[in-house]
Amino acid sequence: MTVDQGMSRRMVLGALGGAAAGTALSGFLPLSRALAAKKLVVGFIYVGPRDDFGYNQAHAEAAAMLRSMSGVKVVEEEKVPETLDVQKTMESMINLDGAELVFPTSFGYFDPHMLKVAAKYPDVEFRHCGGMFKAGTHPANTGSYFGYIDEGQYLNGIAAGHATKSKKLGFVAAKPIPQVLRNINAFTLGARSVDPSITTQVIFTGDWSMPIKEAEATNGLVNAGVDVVTCHVDSPKVVVETAERRGAFTCGYHANQAPLAPKGYLTGAEWNWITVYKDFVTKAQAGEKPGQFVRGGLKEGFIKTSAYGPAVSPESKAAGEAVKAKMMAGDFSIFSGPISTNTGKEIVAAGKTYGQTDLWLEGMDWLVEGVVGSTS
Amino acid sequence: MVDETAPLPTRPLAPAGSPLAGLSLDALRGTAEAVLIPVGALVATAVVFGIFVALAGADPLETYELMYRGAFGTWFSWQNTLQRTAPLLLTALCVALPAQLGLVIIGGEGALVIGGMCSAAAGMAMMGAPPWLLLGVMALAGMAAGGAWIALAGALRQFRGVNETISSLLLAYIAIALMNHMVEGPLRDPASLNKPSTPPLGEANMIGSIPGLDVHWGLVFGLVACVASYVLMRRTTFGFGARMVGGNVRAARMAGLSVAKLGMITCFLAGAAAGLAGMVEVAAVHGSANGSLVAGYGYTGILIAFIARQNPLAVIPVALMFGGIAASGGLLQRRLDLPDATILVLQGIAFVMILASDTLYGRFRVFQPRG
Numbered sequence: 099m100t101v102d103q104g105m106s107r108r109m110v111l112g113a114l115g116g117a118a119a120g121t122a123l124s125g126f127l128p129l130s131r132a133l134a135a136k137k138l139v140v141g142f143i144y145v146g147p148r149d150d151f152g153y154n155q156a157h158a159e160a161a162a163m164l165r166s167m168s169g170v171k172v173v174e175e176e177k178v179p180e181t182l183d184v185q186k187t188m189e190s191m192i193n194l195d196g197a198e199l200v201f202p203t204s205f206g207y208f209d210p211h212m213l214k215v216a217a218k219y220p221d222v223e224f225r226h227c228g229g230m231f232k233a234g235t236h237p238a239n240t241g242s243y244f245g246y247i248d249e250g251q252y253l254n255g256i257a258a259g260h261a262t263k264s265k266k267l268g269f270v271a272a273k274p275i276p277q278v279l280r281n282i283n284a285f286t287l288g289a290r291s292v293d294p295s296i297t298t299q300v301i302f303t304g305d306w307s308m309p310i311k312e313a314e315a316t317n318g319l320v321n322a323g324v325d326v327v328t329c330h331v332d333s334p335k336v337v338v339e340t341a342e343r344r345g346a347f348t349c350g351y352h353a354n355q356a357p358l359a360p361k362g363y364l365t366g367a368e369w370n371w372i373t374v375y376k377d378f379v380t381k382a383q384a385g386e387k388p389g390q391f392v393r394g395g396l397k398e399g400f401i402k403t404s405a406y407g408p409a410v411s412p413e414s415k416a417a418g419e420a421v422k423a424k425m426m427a428g429d430f431s432i433f434s435g436p437i438s439t440n441t442g443k444e445i446v447a448a449g450k451t452y453g454q455t456d457l458w459l460e461g462m463d464w465l466v467e468g469v470v471g472s473t474s
Numbered sequence: 475m476v477d478e479t480a481p482l483p484t485r486p487l488a489p490a491g492s493p494l495a496g497l498s499l500d501a502l503r504g505t506a507e508a509v510l511i512p513v514g515a516l517v518a519t520a521v522v523f524g525i526f527v528a529l530a531g532a533d534p535l536e537t538y539e540l541m542y543r544g545a546f547g548t549w550f551s552w553q554n555t556l557q558r559t560a561p562l563l564l565t566a567l568c569v570a571l572p573a574q575l576g577l578v579i580i581g582g583e584g585a586l587v588i589g590g591m592c593s594a595a596a597g598m599a600m601m602g603a604p605p606w607l608l609l610g611v612m613a614l615a616g617m618a619a620g621g622a623w624i625a626l627a628g629a630l631r632q633f634r635g636v637n638e639t640i641s642s643l644l645l646a647y648i649a650i651a652l653m654n655h656m657v658e659g660p661l662r663d664p665a666s667l668n669k670p671s672t673p674p675l676g677e678a679n680m681i682g683s684i685p686g687l688d689v690h691w692g693l694v695f696g697l698v699a700c701v702a703s704y705v706l707m708r709r710t711t712f713g714f715g716a717r718m719v720g721g722n723v724r725a726a727r728m729a730g731l732s733v734a735k736l737g738m739i740t741c742f743l744a745g746a747a748a749g750l751a752g753m754v755e756v757a758a759v760h761g762s763a764n765g766s767l768v769a770g771y772g773y774t775g776i777l778i779a780f781i782a783r784q785n786p787l788a789v790i791p792v793a794l795m796f797g798g799i800a801a802s803g804g805l806l807q808r809r810l811d812l813p814d815a816t817i818l819v820l821q822g823i824a825f826v827m828i829l830a831s832d833t834l835y836g837r838f839r840v841f842q843p844r845g
Contacts, residue, residue: 147814173808173809175804175809177816179766180765181755181760183769185799186557187804193550194548205668206765210761267536273670275670277668304651461667474659
């Protein structure tokens with residue numbers, strides 16, 4: 099029964115001569131808070147590895163930039179599952195590191211995990227990436243932020259539309275949920291703005307990180323005549339590398355994958371989280387409350403596009419830049435009618451326009467005309 | 475008393491010694507061997523891991539101090555450790571119980587997931603019932619589903635001769651796919667937009683914390699299950715029969731034991747333990763079934779059961795150690811900038827050391843019976 103305790107004690111006693119017990123007590127809240135009073139401790143939690151060329155890397159790159167801000171201490175933890183583990187990680191950051199601002203970055207961390215921990219630590223501010231914060235319903239010390247990355251996917255679509263010869267595009271997607279469907283639709287609408295005969299074949303892998311299925315899906319798409327591939331999975335690495343090997347073009351997602359596909363990389367939809375994090379941290383340092391429902395796109399600097407690759411033609415660049423300029427000016431809407439679904443139903447009537455902030459878009463459960471695939 | 479009848483070396487999967495055995499000097503020697511050899515292996519683990527950490531550029535002493543602090547150094551750390559221990563107790567039993575019969579079942583992850591999903595479905599069906607009844611039915615559904623899942627691997631082995639290690643592992647993938655299909659389709663709560671889940675149970679229907687602790691009741695379920703498994707395997711005729719099958723199947727058949735029946739029941743109990751862990755994840759942690767059920771607890775359970783040498787009682791301290799390692803892993807990442815995989819390396823080294831130390835039993839004269 100005592101094997102384990104004996105073991106851990108043995109290790110420590112052997113190593114430290116019993117000093118550990120004394121230092122260990124300093125882990126209690128007030129003391130570590132006092133020690134950390136000089137610097138604002140900011141905690142980042144990632145669901146996958148920090149260097150995944152994707153979702154987690156996009157956050158970690160911003161976290162790395164925060165480190166250079168004065169008066170900020172960044173603590174990070176990667177590969178934290180969406181279970182009690184993440185609750186304990188948040189509490190550990192608060193209790194042992196004195197974190198005062200916590201960013202749990204994975205969608206599944208929001209409910210119930212972050213909400214539960216936030217209710218327990220009202221003095222700590224929590225901001226979640228992707229969640230739907232509702233004032234009054236959720237604890238007052240929580241909030242959420244997200245970016246309209248479908249703008250980047252629309253621009254991806256324009257580049258893909260110019261590059262394709264077969265008029266067949268491929269999209270490797272994780273799950274048929276609103277955020278993903280919105281990207282598939284934006285990508286397809288972008289491509290069809292170039293040539294309305296273009297179609298996008300979509301393949302759902304079923305989960306956020308399925309490297310083998312992602313490779314199979316990419317190969318399957320290329321075999322079927324697809325010559326431009328993009329994706330929405332946690333790490334686009336496998337999709338981009340596989341497509342490059344098969345000689346297909348790729349559009350990136352989450353972070354910059356140009357180094358993985360020097361020949362075929364056209365452009366990419368990237369997060370630019372530093373804008374959000376810098377704003378939150380500056381407010382927290384000034385003693386103000388960081389924003390609680392924060393959204394933005396290209397114009398607000400929440401997202402950015404990768405530099406154009408060597409395969410992109412001048413007219414493609416010009417077309418993409420023209421739309422990008424309109425987006426930056428705030429007078430471009432991706433979802434403006436008439437738009438039909440791929441089941442033949444008119445979903446957005448002619449003359450009707452849904453702006454980026456419209457909550458109707460966040461419940462998307464349809465695919466636009468031109469997408470080959472279904473939501474279920 | 476039955477423990478002493480079969481000599482250890484002929485039962486490689488037999489649990490290590492019995493702390494409750496008679497007080498004779500020889501029995502004490504046996505117990506000392508069963509305790510000191512694993513402890514020695516863990517000390518060796520600490521040395522090798524220390525070298526690894528040093529190569530990774532961190533100070534081994536500081537690492538161990540942080541690990542102690544993150545796992546057991548504060549009251550918060552203790553609760554963190556205990557909380558992480560809870561599901562591991564049950565998933566380790568999913569391996570340790572069939573091991574008594576010589577079956578190597580590694581598909582506990584599947585039983586946990588399917589148990590979680592079925593308990594959530596039962597919860598949906600019972601919505602509106604008083605919480606104790608709702609939770610009771612959920613627990614039964616979870617255990618029945620998990621039990622049936624592992625019993626399936628047991629049946630394939632007993633009646634079709636399919637290797638249970640492979641089949642249980644493959645069944646785990648089927649379980650995960652089935653769960654994903656159900657929570658994204660028939661069982662989906664339409665309000666769960668970007669994270670497909672079953673409808674929430676509601677705060678009133680959740681399993682709370684143990685009074686005075688920030689640890690849910692799953693810990694108590696796990697401890698009770700470990701002790702009950704020990705009693706079942708060491709103090710009952712059923713357990714004696716099961717271990718006899720594990721020692722020598724042909725001898726067991728000759729003695730008139732129903733090998734198939736013992737195997738099926740044990741596999742069912744093993745799966746029920748993991749299924750209960752799934753139910754606890756749903757009813758104490760997530761409040762619904764969704765993809766987060768797939769957290770690897772089933773696989774960590776395999777390591778724990780083997781390090782505990784398949785002894786249900788030894789599962790408790792080993793699971794506590796793994797809970798502690800997991801609890802301290804974050805601190806290592808945050809303070810020393812070590813990658814997440816550091817903890818996996820430690821677990822791997824411990825696993826290899828313990829398995830290697832198996833060959834040391836009977837090698838030291840000091841532990842052998844005199845006369």
